[in-house]
Amino acid sequence: MNFTTVAYILAFLIVVAAVATAPISVTVVEYQPIKLVKAVDYAAVCYALTVAQEGGSFTGALSDFLSKAYREPPSYTVVEYEFKPNLKKAVVEFDHGWIKLKIEVFLGLKVKSTLVDYSSGRPETVYVVEVSSDRPVVLSWAGGAERINATCWRAEPPIRAVDSRGLEVRC
Numbered sequence: 361m362n363f364t365t366v367a368y369i370l371a372f373l374i375v376v377a378a379v380a381t382a383p384i385s386v387t388v389v390e391y392q393p394i395k396l397v398k399a400v401d402y403a404a405v406c407y408a409l410t411v412a413q414e415g416g417s418f419t420g421a422l423s424d425f426l427s428k429a430y431r432e433p434p435s436y437t438v439v440e441y442e443f444k445p446n447l448k449k450a451v452v453e454f455d456h457g458w459i460k461l462k463i464e465v466f467l468g469l470k471v472k473s474t475l476v477d478y479s480s481g482r483p484e485t486v487y488v489v490e491v492s493s494d495r496p497v498v499l500s501w502a503g504g505a506e507r508i509n510a511t512c513w514r515a516e517p518p519i520r521a522v523d524s525r526g527l528e529v530r531c
Contacts, residue, residue: 497523
């Protein structure tokens with residue numbers, strides 16, 4: 361064997377030994393679309409409001425939902441929280457570390473006017489109510505209602521509206 365062949369073999373063995381003993385680190389990159397994160401955070405706030413309306417804890421329900429939805433739940437701050445019979449509202453800021461989101465969920469009901477309807481032969485009180493929401497929702501009414509325009513309804517007592525998210529408001 362000549363000197364060049366021995367040099368190649370020794371160089372190869374040194375490279376193999378260096379590669380075999382080198383620490384191997386694997387970086388796992390996880391992709392989460394922002395739309396999905398916003399949707400999960402929105403669902404968490406909706407869930408927490410429905411739990412609170414049934415007598416539970418808003419922050420407890422929010423933390424519970426987030427711990428089940430994320431491997432590492434984001435930190436959050438409740439900026440605004442109103443819980444009245446005619447208004448359910450929560451504004452929560454989420455900090456995921458790589459993005460900060462402000463999520464607002466609300467459903468409100470306000471009586472705009474009271475009418476007396478004599479069309480049935482006897483006086484019946486009918487209310488014109490305005491429904492406000494952070495996004496379009498499907499409503500179901502306890503006493504029956506007829507849409508007047510995009511936000512106003514002609515409602516008969518009892519005035520109680522439940523939206524498709526489970527939030528309930530009444531006057």
